[in-house]
Amino acid sequence: xxxxxxxxxxxxxxxxxxAHGIKGEVGLVxxxxxxxxxxxxxxxxxxxEKSPRTLTIAASRWxxxxxxxxxxxxxxxxxxxxxxxLELQAEIGEDERPExxxxxxxxxxxxxxxxxxxxxxxxEVIDVVHLPSQDLLEIRRPAGxxxxxxxVEELVPEIDLGGGYxxxxxxxxxxxxxxxxxxxxxxxxxxxxxxxxxxxxEEDAVAEGGAVAEGGAPAEGNVGAEGNVGAEGxxxxxxxRQAEPAQGDVGR
Numbered sequence: 668x669x670x671x672x673x674x675x676x677x678x679x680x681x682x683x684x685x686a687h688g689i690k691g692e693v694g695l696v697x698x699x700x701x702x703x704x705x706x707x708x709x710x711x712x713x714x715x716e717k718s719p720r721t722l723t724i725a726a727s728r729w730x731x732x733x734x735x736x737x738x739x740x741x742x743x744x745x746x747x748x749x750x751x752x753l754e755l756q757a758e759i760g761e762d763e764r765p766e767x768x769x770x771x772x773x774x775x776x777x778x779x780x781x782x783x784x785x786x787x788x789x790x791e792v793i794d795v796v797h798l799p800s801q802d803l804l805e806i807r808r809p810a811g812x813x814x815x816x817x818x819v820e821e822l823v824p825e826i827d828l829g830g831g832y833x834x835x836x837x838x839x840x841x842x843x844x845x846x847x848x849x850x851x852x853x854x855x856x857x858x859x860x861x862x863x864x865x866x867x868x869e870e871d872a873v874a875e876g877g878a879v880a881e882g883g884a885p886a887e888g889n890v891g892a893e894g895n896v897g898a899e900g901x902x903x904x905x906x907x908r909q910a911e912p913a914q915g916d917v918g919r
Contacts, residue, residue, distance in 0.1 A: 677756040
């Protein structure tokens, strides 16, 4: 995808929730740290369906802690209900960076080498998994298996994009194939979703659920990821490293 000034990419910024009222409004599970920017009047978003559609924001407003949006293509409740659970993507420049230096796009993290705090090579980041409470790095170990490491500052103390590596703490069982969770690897990449490396206690590092976003504004009930924005029981982010699912970013 090309646009003036360079290449653009699509980053997930939210998921459509249930219809609100009879005039076509829907609640959004926000997965971006910049909801007022990404869901501004006139903004165009692309769905992640097999046959993507472009939806235009006709109006948006905050109501009882969640973001309500009306699309120009959805004039009534009936059409709004048909949009439920669709994920929304925004177009951003390939060289665009999250404003928060502690947040990263998934694409910036995938492919980085992994080393321990003692300098031992420990594998490669192959994916970023977005959960409602946080994000996880999926790391392929030298032996070929994959492990999940919570993207929290205690366990991932350093991310050096310029150097091309991340540092993972030497905690018993964290990277050890006998103690860490082994998951199947999926070579197929998904849409670029931001996540956030969140500070917090180690006992909060593991959670169940699923996705992240750009981060920071409350939506539909839960404060979680993308700068930790959640909605309808989901947390999410777009350009920042956090969890649902945070516009395609990861932050800490």
